[in-house]
Amino acid sequence: MSEINVQLNEGASAQLAAPVTVAEALKKLDRDAAKQALAARVNGREVDLGYTLTGQENGEPVKIEPVLPQTLEGLDVLRHSTAHLLAAAVLDLFPGTKLGIGPALLDDPRYGFFYDVIAPRPLTVEDLPVIEKRMRDIAKRNLAYRRDEIQKADALKIFSERDEPLKCELIDEKAGERVSVYYIDGSPFIDFCLGPHVPNTNKLRAFKLLSLAGAYWKGDAERPQMQRIYGTAFFTQEELDAWIKRREEAERRDHRRLGRELDLFSIQEQYGAGLIFWHPKGGIIRKMMEDYLYEELNKRAYSFVYTPHIARRELWQISGHEQNYGDSMFAPTKLEETEFRLKPMNCPFHIGIYKSQQRSYRDLPQRYAEMGTVYRAELSGTLHGLMRVRGFTVDDAHLFCTPDQVRKEISDCVDFVVAVLKTFGFEKVKFELSVKGNETNKNYLGTDEEWAKAESQLAGVLEEHGVEYERIEGEGAFYGPKIDFKIEDAIGRLWQLGTVQWDFNLPERFELEYIGEDNRPHRPVMVHRALFGSIERFFGVLIEHYAGAFPLWLAPVQAVVLPITDRVNDYAESVAQELREAGLRVETNLRSEKIGAKIRDAQLQKIPFMLVLGDREMEEGKVAVRERTKGDIGTMTLAEFKEKARELVRTRAITNQ
Numbered sequence: 278m279s280e281i282n283v284q285l286n287e288g289a290s291a292q293l294a295a296p297v298t299v300a301e302a303l304k305k306l307d308r309d310a311a312k313q314a315l316a317a318r319v320n321g322r323e324v325d326l327g328y329t330l331t332g333q334e335n336g337e338p339v340k341i342e343p344v345l346p347q348t349l350e351g352l353d354v355l356r357h358s359t360a361h362l363l364a365a366a367v368l369d370l371f372p373g374t375k376l377g378i379g380p381a382l383l384d385d386p387r388y389g390f391f392y393d394v395i396a397p398r399p400l401t402v403e404d405l406p407v408i409e410k411r412m413r414d415i416a417k418r419n420l421a422y423r424r425d426e427i428q429k430a431d432a433l434k435i436f437s438e439r440d441e442p443l444k445c446e447l448i449d450e451k452a453g454e455r456v457s458v459y460y461i462d463g464s465p466f467i468d469f470c471l472g473p474h475v476p477n478t479n480k481l482r483a484f485k486l487l488s489l490a491g492a493y494w495k496g497d498a499e500r501p502q503m504q505r506i507y508g509t510a511f512f513t514q515e516e517l518d519a520w521i522k523r524r525e526e527a528e529r530r531d532h533r534r535l536g537r538e539l540d541l542f543s544i545q546e547q548y549g550a551g552l553i554f555w556h557p558k559g560g561i562i563r564k565m566m567e568d569y570l571y572e573e574l575n576k577r578a579y580s581f582v583y584t585p586h587i588a589r590r591e592l593w594q595i596s597g598h599e600q601n602y603g604d605s606m607f608a609p610t611k612l613e614e615t616e617f618r619l620k621p622m623n624c625p626f627h628i629g630i631y632k633s634q635q636r637s638y639r640d641l642p643q644r645y646a647e648m649g650t651v652y653r654a655e656l657s658g659t660l661h662g663l664m665r666v667r668g669f670t671v672d673d674a675h676l677f678c679t680p681d682q683v684r685k686e687i688s689d690c691v692d693f694v695v696a697v698l699k700t701f702g703f704e705k706v707k708f709e710l711s712v713k714g715n716e717t718n719k720n721y722l723g724t725d726e727e728w729a730k731a732e733s734q735l736a737g738v739l740e741e742h743g744v745e746y747e748r749i750e751g752e753g754a755f756y757g758p759k760i761d762f763k764i765e766d767a768i769g770r771l772w773q774l775g776t777v778q779w780d781f782n783l784p785e786r787f788e789l790e791y792i793g794e795d796n797r798p799h800r801p802v803m804v805h806r807a808l809f810g811s812i813e814r815f816f817g818v819l820i821e822h823y824a825g826a827f828p829l830w831l832a833p834v835q836a837v838v839l840p841i842t843d844r845v846n847d848y849a850e851s852v853a854q855e856l857r858e859a860g861l862r863v864e865t866n867l868r869s870e871k872i873g874a875k876i877r878d879a880q881l882q883k884i885p886f887m888l889v890l891g892d893r894e895m896e897e898g899k900v901a902v903r904e905r906t907k908g909d910i911g912t913m914t915l916a917e918f919k920e921k922a923r924e925l926v927r928t929r930a931i932t933n934q
């Protein structure tokens with residue numbers, strides 16, 4: 278018997294008699310880690326705990342590292358092993374089922390693994406709990422995951438005897454001379470798989486099957502139609518429960534569903550995918566967003582411009598959009614020998630306004646803002662509600678300034694971002710500074726010196742503001758470094774919004790100039806900035822953040838007047854009219870329904886205030902006020918309510934406190 282020297286990471290080592298399994302070696306090195314481990318890495322290679330160590334190379338100790346719970350690698354092993362458990366349960370319940378593939382999913386927010394199957398009869402969602410129950414039964418029996426290495430011919434024989442043509446196809450394509458197969462001992466399941474897996478089914482405790490979908494073998498519609506069973510798995514039941522809750526919460530907030538239920542917007546296939554219709558209730562929210570933005574732009578001495586939606590093709594060649602961005606642009610259209618293209622960005626148009634006259638250093642900075650609608654040729658498979666569309670409006674601005682002014686301009690942009698997002702209820706803004714980095718495969722414009730100077734100024738601005746930021750190497754635009762920002766929503770999801778970008782490129786390409794104090798022409802610096810990015814997308818984020826229950830200043834209907842009896846209908850109308858004249862958006866519900874039904878309806882529409890009126894309120898000139906989340910908040914005079922509501926709107930309050 279030979280000896281083998283094993284070492285835990287860079288830590289403890291031991292001399293053991295070989296051969297020895299990884300599990301036994303780990304036990305000698307670290308009892309705790311051995312108990313917890315799901316698999317291990319031996320000299321960097323992932324293996325099962327049952328893997329046998331036979332000797333060491335070059336006299337170096339064999340390095341062992343446990344794959345532990347609460348790591349991404351651990352999750353991969355856990356979910357992948359759970360997919361095997363799922364296949365075992367399906368085979369157990371439905372003998373004759375043919376198996377496809379069953380990978381772990383780590384980046385998918387909805388699922389943690391799947392297995393593709395063709396069962397003897399089509400499965401239905403009613404089968405899922407039954408299959409899940411069988412998975413639990415198998416897990417409890419603490420069956421071993423056992424690996425075997427066999428000749429390719431033998432593997433093909435095993436799987437063809439089991440009538441698994443798809444597995445045979447995979448082995449034919451992928452396997453070398455020796456084939457790694459896995460059993461769950463005591464179950465009917467064998468898989469062609471490289472592993473690693475957990476040592477036994479007892480390690481799988483927190484899993485859930487989630488849904489059933491159609492799938493094609495290898496995604497090919499010509500090949501057999503399969504069914505994909507989706508599930509997820511976590512290390513503990515607590516984690517699984519928390520994840521299920523978050524998933525339900527995300528579904529409850531889905532902007533596509535709420536957009537329909539609250540009649541905010543639609544997308545209509547017969548007009549074209551990815552094109553947004555803002556309905557009256559969504560339209561008024563957009564109007565409020567834009568009005569607010571104009572107010573803020575005015576305070577910050579921006580000017581407002583409007584520009585066309587298409588331009589001559591040559592313009593997009595001068596700007597470089599056609600060369601660098603052509604795939605995202607709609608194809609050219611021709612009129613009287615001139616080709617035009619729809620705009621994917623607003624920048625060249627604002628340059629046109631800058632260039633329309635000679636500028637002096639005294640005219641700078643020029644700050645042009647526009648709600649600029651742009652069009653992008655996104656593929657239909659990538660479209661998603663308001664989040665990814667083909668036509669959207671950017672709250673765009675371009676700042677033209679002298680090199681001395683640019684730092685202050687960018688600093689003001691950062692202030693602007695923080696102030697605006699706070700008004701919409703986003704206190705946490707995360708900044709990312711994207712810089713050139715060392716990779717040279719990108720065609721960066723501008724000299725190293727220019728980049729270094731611009732990057733240090735942007736970093737300086739972020740540090741001055743004391744905001745949280747991350748520096749990202751190699752993610753700068755080809756024309757200059759940029760600051761991107763993200764917000765965290767009510768359920769902790771991060772959303773990428775707008776950007777502040779320093780541009781070395783367009784002022785050169787368009788030969789922009791200003792006359793300096795020295796009476797000579799100079800190149801201005803151009804800054805691109807957008808706060809929301811896309812108004813459509815930001816609206817989608819707002820809908821999900823507030824789950825459709827918007828703050829009063831944004832709510833499409835701010836109050837609904839609900840008479841208890843027809844006798845007070847006239848009073849209800851006069852209350853509504855008085856509030857409208859005070860600038861509030863108010864509806865009445867005069868239908869002959871029970872007051873409870875009217876309140877429920879208003880509640881479903883997420884209307885912030887309900888004014889309930891009976892004989893007494895009419896006699897006293899009062900309103901009984903219900904607030905959307907707090908319920909009854911008491912009776913007050915109409916003047917008092919009006920004052921309260923107007924104050925909440927004026928201050929753009931987030932809650933109706």
Ligand SMILES: [Zn+2]
Nearest residue numbers: 357470471472
């Ligand atoms: Zn596997």
Ligand SMILES: [Zn+2]
Nearest residue numbers: 622623624805
């Ligand atoms: Zn721009």
